[in-house]
Amino acid sequence: MESSEVRASGYWYGDDPEARTGVDALNALRRYRVAETAMRRRTRSALRMNETDMMALRFIVNAEREARAVSPKDLAGYLGISSASTTVLVDRLVASGHLSRAKHPSDGRAVVLAVTPTTHADMQxxxxxxxxxxxxxxRQLDAHEATIVTSFLEQMSHAVSHEEK
Amino acid sequence: MESSEVRASGYWYGDDPEARTGVDALNALRRYRVAETAMRRRTRSALRMNETDMMALRFIVNAEREARAVSPKDLAGYLGISSASTTVLVDRLVASGHLSRAKHPSDGRAVVLAVTPTTHADMQxxxxxxxxxxxxxxRQLDAHEATIVTSFLEQMSHAVSHEEK
DNA sequence: GGCAGGTCGCTAGGCCGGCTAAGCACTTGG
DNA sequence: CCAAGTGCTTAGCCGGCCTAGCGACCTGCC
Structure with missing residues (x-):
């Protein structure tokens, strides 16, 4: 309904062809999402892996980077899936050589997950x-620009999260 | 590895507590994605519908807004799923009262999809x-700010898409 | 010390939403 | 006017999620 005024606010940038409006920014945000989604799909198919498995590996790699042990339970919590599904997921990743199961040193019930060195390198x-x-x-953004971008994204996050009226 | 210099570039904003760095912007972008994903999940469960079905309805609603007829084939192309899956998807949406099938006026093979008035209102x-x-x-962004934000997002899209080295 | 109840991971079985293959109805070009 | 092409559907399969329920293990209370 307001598409006719999309480019109407160049009043103080004059007719600078580089001038943008907030609507352009919104569209750029949408395009970014599309690009990111496409990237995820590409990665997934390149590594022959589904999205959840990807996220699981990234989670474990990051945890290892800070020397934090990961159990299937942790993984289930992070991924938001059931413990049963997590068992099957871990089975898959162990079978495909990405992950290894080890006994927890002190708790006989628990399992410690670790990515294989190969996988670590692949992810990297x-x-x-x-x-x-x-x-x-x-890094190209200076503090002024970073503030503008960050503020915009924070407000957008809020706009999107705001389920209460 | 570079977390120690995250807040190190406030050199020309002085010690303005509002000053941000590019890394903050990157984190804000990540948080936006999380917020958007959460929003989608919320919406989906509120409307008792899966993601693809949601996208299908939005696509058809938008098409109707510009008086463009949508066929199952169009939908399949947009959603990136097979025509068979599309048939089943349309079956679901018709069964749940969101969509209606009508014969194409001139092509006896084709089907024209339309959302029901109720659904149109719900989506709105x-x-x-x-x-x-x-x-x-x-709209709060002025042309200067919009240019910065748009440019950042475009470069990020590119960074993410750039699969060729 | 030993048992009751909680926790962890696993197995079994079901459902949902994608897929490919194949078929039917219709259109169209030679 | 029929052979090839197109749009949609049906049939059957599979991956990945779910819930239910189990055995192994840990822990707190007597």
């Missing part, structure tokens, strides 16, 4: 470059 | 407020 390779590119873009 | 109600809130945030 798969996400390392992308993460570096994103970081490079982020 | 469900997404209307959120969309308005997002639009309100977007």
């Amino acid at each position: 390779e798969t996400f390392g470059d992308m993460h570096r590119r994103m970081m490079a873009v982020a | 109600e469900t997404f209307g407020d959120m969309h308005r809130r997002m639009m309100a945030v977007a």
Whole structure:
């Protein structure tokens, strides 16, 4: 209904062809989401793995980075799936050689999960470059710009979360 | 590895407590994604519907807004699922009273999909407020800010899409 | 010390939503 | 006017989630 005024607010940027409006920013945000979703799908199919399995591996890799042990229960909580589904998920990842199960040193019921060295390297390779590119873009922002971007995204998060009227 | 310098670049904002860095912006982007994902899950469960069905309805509603007829084939293409799955999806949505099938006026093979008035209203109600809130945030940006935000998001999209080295 | 109740992970079985293959109804080009 | 193409559907399969329920183990109370 308001598409006719989309480009109407260049009043103080004059007719700078680079001038953008808030609506452009909104569209860019939508496009980013699409790009990210596509990236996830690509990664998933490249590694022959579903989204949940991906997230599980990333979670465990990150936990290992800070020397934190991960149990199936932790994983289930993080992923928001049942413990039964988690068992099957871990089975899959063990079968595909990405993960190993080990007994918990002090609790006989518990299991400690660890990624195999190969997988650790694969994850690094798969996400390392992308993460570096994103970081490079982020670092280009000066404090002024970072504040604007951060504030915009925080407000958008709020707009999206705000279920109460 | 670089967490120790996260807040180190406030050099020209001085010690303004509001000053942010690119890394903050990156984190805000990640948080936005989480918020959006959560919103989708909430909506889905509120409407007792899966993600694909949601997207299908939104697609059809938007198409109707611009008086464009939607066939199952169009839907399949948009959603990236097979025509068989689309048939079943349409069956579901017709059964739940969200959608109706009608014969195409000139092509006897084709089907035209339309949402029921109730659904149209429901969708409006469900997404209307959120969309308005997002639009309100977007409109607060002046051209300068919008340019910064848009450029950041475009570069991030690129960073994420860039699969070729 | 030993048992009652809680916790952890597993197995079994069901459902949902995707897929491919194949078929039917209709359109269209030679 | 029929052969090939197109749109949608049906049939049957599979992956990944779920709940229910089990055995092994831990722990707090007597």
